[in-house]
Every structure is written in C-alpha cells, then in structure tokens.
Amino acid sequence: MARQRSRARKKKFSDIPIQVTIESLAHDGRGVAHVDGKVVFIDEALPDEIVEFVYTDQRKDYAEGKVVKQITQAPVRVAAKCPHYGVCGGCSFQHVKPEAQIYLKQDLLKEQLSRLGKVELPEFWEPLTAEYWAYRRKARMGVKYVPKKGRVLVGFRERRNPFLAEIEACSIMHPSVGTKLMELSAMIEQLSIKAKIPQIEVAIGDDACVLAFRTLEPATIADKEILRAFGQEHNISMCLQSKGPDTIVPIDGEPTIVPNYKLPDLGIQFDFKPAMFTQVNYAINRQMIKRVLEVFQLNKNDIVLDLFCGLGNFTLPLATQAGHVVGIEGDLPLVKHAKTNAELNNITNVEFHVADLTQPVAEFSWAKQRFNKILLDPSRAGAADVLANLTQWQPEQILYVSCNPATLARDAGILVNELGYKLSKAGVMDMFPHTGHVESMALFVK
DSSP: OHHHHHHHHHHTOOOSOEEEEOOEEOTTSOEEEEETTEEEEEETOOTTOEEEEEEEEEOSSEEEEEEEEESSOOTTBOOOSSTTBTTBTTOSOTTBOHHHHHHHHHHHHHHHHHHTTOOOOOEEOOOBOOOSSSOBOEEEEEEEEEGGGTEEEEEOBBTTSSSBOOOSOOSSBOHHHHTOHHHHHHHHHTSTTGGGOOEEEEEEOSSOEEEEEEOSSOOOHHHHHHHHHHHHHHTOEEEEESSSGGGEEESTTSOOOOOEEEETTTTEEEEOOTTSOOOSOHHHHHHHHHHHHHHHOOOTTOEEEEESOTTTTTHHHHHTTSSEEEEEESOHHHHHHHHHHHHHTTOOSEEEEEOOTTSOOTTSTGGGSOOSEEEEOOOTTOSGGGGGGHHHHOOSEEEEEESOHHHHHHHHHHHHHTTOOEEEEEEEEOSSTTSSOOEEEEEEEO
C-alpha cells in the first residue's frame, strides 16, 4: 500500500514549471518560496532570485523542488567547480562564491536567533574562514559494488537519494584521499569481498592517513595483501573493521598508526582513533579554539566546565590558562581518550567524567562544584536538557559552540528569556565550505 500511495503522489507532480521569487534560505541552504500558501524548498536557489522550478516531492505541510530555469541570478552565484555537483549529496553550496557562503550562513544564524529564539540580535564577530577546498579530514564514505556499472562506487550518497553517487574525485576532501577515489575503487574491485564492504572510515591527521574498511565477511589472505600493497604505495594505514569501532585493526603485520592533530600555538597534540569524533577542518578548529580563549580571558582563578567535551578539544586548551577545568562527555571511550591526551600533554589541572547530559546531573560530585565559566559544544540536538543545571552553577559567562543554528536559537531563547542571560556576541565559522552546515558560536553573560 505504501508503494501505491507513493506512486499516486508522484503522479500529481506537474512537469509545467512554476515561476517564483526566492524569499530566503532554509537551514540546509535551499531556497525558500511559497506557492498557494505552501512553503517550497528549492535546491540551488538563492534569495531574491526569480526562478522556474518543478516539484520533486510534495508533503502535507511543505514541498520540494528543483530549478529548471534561472530568470534572474544573484550576484553571488557562480558555476560549481566540481563536475559531480548537483548529483553528489556531499555539497550543496558550490553555486555560491566561496567567500560569500559564510555571510549567507551568518544571515541564516541571525534569522534563526530572531525568529526562533526571540532574542535581541547581538554584535557579530567577523566570521572565521580558511581554505575553501581540500579541507575535509574526517568522513565516512560509502562503498557499493554495482555489477551493472562494472565498478565499485566510493564516495557519498546522491542528493536526497539513498544511492551512492558515481564520482571520480572529491574536491573538498583532503587530497590524500579525495584524489584517489578511482584508485580505491579499482583496488576494491580486486577483493573477493568487494560486495561486502559497505563503508570506509576516513581519518586524516596532521601526519598520517588511516582508512578503516567495514567488512561484513572476513578478508582473505589475498585480500589483505591487496590492501597492504595499496597502503604502502599511497602511504595510507589500511585497517579492517569487522563490527563496531573498537574492532578497527591494521592489516596483519602492519603497525598501528595513531592519527593526531596539533595546536602549535599551545604546544598541544591530540591523538585519536579513526572512528572517534574530531572536527573535520583543522584550520578552522585552531581559529575556533583561539577565539574561545580570547573571549574567556581566563586566569588561574577561573573554574571552567566543558560540557560535551569529546576527547578534550576545548578542555585541554582551556586548562593552559584556567585554574581548573572539568570536562563532561557521554561517550566512555572518548572520556578515556581525553584522559590519555591530558597525560600525553602533561596537563594536570583537568578532570574528565562520563555523564548522560540529557538527564539530571545535580547529584554527581563534579556537578556540586561552582563554575564561573561554562563552554557548551553539543551535537545537533542542542543543549536544552542541560540548561536547567545552570541555576545551581550560576556561571558569569557561557560560550556555546553549535553545529545547528536552529537548536542554538532555541537554547538562546531559554538562556535569555528564562534564565536571565544576555546574548552578548555571536559569530559563524566556515567549518564546512560548500555545504549547508552552519557552525557558530554565541557568548551569553549574566
């Protein structure tokens, strides 16, 4: 029945283009227009452009479409650099001048703070920017053997489609992997388990590249030799992953390579395992940490709480200037690794704890301390559940790092309208050029 309804719905689509004026951008970078009172999200359409589009999907509350003709063009529009753009779902903003993308994202953050958060717009920091291409160092790439195409596909899914895109290279991926997709494809085609590899975990550190191949069947001795030869030729550590992230191991006889990234200005090095979360853009991450330290203006009297601390990306830099820093994370392996990184860098004025921050934490011993400054770096879901704890801590400053402007705006509304904080300053960081992702930061003061 579901398939019949789907077919019936698709039959309602008209091939006759509809002309609209794009009003704004949605959170994912699509243009927003209205037709007969219903909102329509249109791929690759920019504010104030007049376009003709056709529907690609219609739902009860909204519709989706794609441009078939540009009537007018925004000044920031450019031709996409990548030949796979529009098919591959890895990017959604290549039709915008790289230097203009971050200002569109800043406008989106402003709109979300005003409309969703109902907060007075603050002063904005100058956006943080770096290289626009070849920046991505962490990814999970899909793999699919497609007999009809006579090849193995390696890369990302098609835009709004579950199928892998047929691409030859990725211009936003670091070249140690992004320029080698066809070579990876040809190598995997030689494996006996080529149809049993669903994904590759990509982890590129400052000095090493690790690829972890998820396998649904054990690799044969011959398979391992093929993988080993590829790794040696391209200076890549080739690993196999039979189940969860903890099962990632190098090819038999090869050394375990631990990737890392460094903060040269602070003399800090972070080791990490291939499947662990790290920021994908090291240049922006370094600038982001520098801004955090500049904003907090720490001294040895400061006691800082770092919530959703991961492997200590902010915790350890904070500890170089604060009196004491407490890092909290819900993932036990990340907490263990954060402790290891503190030891690696001889940083002793930190402590790390595991806690589910969606649940009440008041009774934990660490939570009974007083913190005058708090850093929040939650997932896309935001930090609404943990904000209730602020009444017992009463921090002077809260610095919120966000990867989702909608949940940042929602939480800003709670902080300002319910908890008595003022949104002092905000800004965006170009962590993900050419994509719809918006990374931002906001400072709240008591």
